Amino acid sequence: MNLKCTGFLTAIAVSAVMAQNETPAAEVAAPAATPAPVEQAAPAPAAPIAEQATHTEDKFSQVEKELAPENLFSEPTAVRGEDAAKPVVKETTKKFVYRPVYSPSEVETSGAPVKTIYVTEKPSPETIDTDELRGLIPLKFTFGLQGFIGNEFLSGDNGRYEYDSYSGLTWNVGAFALIPLDEYNMAIKTGVMFEHDKVSNSFGYNVDGKYGEYRATFNQYRISIPLLLSLKGAKSNLHFDVGLQPSFAVSDNFKLKSSERTSKFDMMDKDYRSAIDWSIVVGFGIRANRYIGFDARFCWGLNNQYDDFPSSVWGGVNNLSSKAVSVGATFYAL
Known part of the structure; x- marks a missing residue:
């Protein structure tokens, strides 16, 4: 071609x-x-x-x-069926601890990622309030039960060396209420306590060449109403208590026992016992969790408990005042 x-x-x-x-x-x-x-x-x-x-x-x-934007960011094509292209929501039980950031400088200078904290209207077991996020422990109205056990001391100065000193066991139980005065630091703590003290001492004697022993015992029951100011730090569960405590005697029996005889005296009936005792109370405690706390207290009596007891019977009774050291547990209802 x-x-x-x-x-x-x-x-x-x-x-x-x-x-x-x-x-x-x-x-x-x-x-x-x-x-x-x-x-x-x-x-x-x-x-x-x-x-x-x-x-x-x-x-x-x-x-x-x-390369168009609408194609670059479009939903990916399924590789193994339609469900493969859709995101799968996975549930996890992993808990995150959020560290609060209070100043913009920390956000700007720190290289760590900042987690978003979501605010909800209704609380749930997994949510925390603003005070907890900031590490603050607010005071809230609460009430509950208390119990203490310790040592009681009756002492005075009657001009005799050992006749004016008695010691023994004390315990008290009752109810209390905590009434906040501000949001974090001060509250009034009051309540009603039923107390029991049993103190005694032994003394030797020598009369006309005869040796013997006297044992004097005080058995007391009373109702006390502590009126305390409770102080604590905004971020602390440790509190300090100070205040006055009036106590109303319910029963008081004195027993003097010797080798030859035993004498008993109802101090309330004979009007040897003062009706009201006043004490200064100082103590501290810690709230271990929402329902349990531990306390320690020291009570210093301000008045003499006995007057006009006949010295011919026993000289070591008048002008006695009390002191007590005790520890206990507190159970919170709220």
Whole structure:
């Protein structure tokens, strides 16, 4: 096919050269006839080029569409079914501890990530309030039961060396109430306590060459009403108590026992006992958790408990005042 075209074109070229001198007008017409085969031959190689250009444009268009924002952030195509492309919500029991940040400088300078704390209207077992987040321990109205046990001391100065000193066991139980005066630091602590003291001492004697022993015992029951001011730090469970405590005697019996005889005296009935005792109370305690606390107290008596007891019977009774040291537990209802 190529040889035929080449021969055909050669014949036309020779004829044109021979006819150049005879017919000048044909010079213009001849070139017009020659491009026809050229125009017919040219489109053959041009068609694949145009097709290639169109294909290249399609590739660029496809890449441009893939890089478009709406396609970059679209939902990923499922690889193994429709459910594989959807995010799976996993439940976890892992608990996070949030460290509160109080100043903007800590947020700006620290490189640690800051966790978002969500505020809810209704509390749940997993939520914490603002005071707990800040490490503050507020005072709240509460009430409960208390119990103490310790040592009681009766002592005075009657001009005799050992006759005016008695010691023994004391215990008291009762109810209390804590009434806050402010949000974190001060509260009134009061209540009603039932107390029992049993103190005694032994003394030797020598009368006309006879040796013997006297044992004097006081058995007391009373009702006390502590009126205390309780102080604590805003971030502490440790509290300090100070105040006054009036005590009302309910029963008081004195027993004097010797080798020969035993004498008993009802100190309330004989009016030897004061009706009200006043004491200064100082103590401290710690609230271990929501329901239990531990306390220690020291009570210093301000008045003499006995007056006008006949010294002929026993000289070591009048002008006695009490002191007590005790420890106990507190049970909170709220």
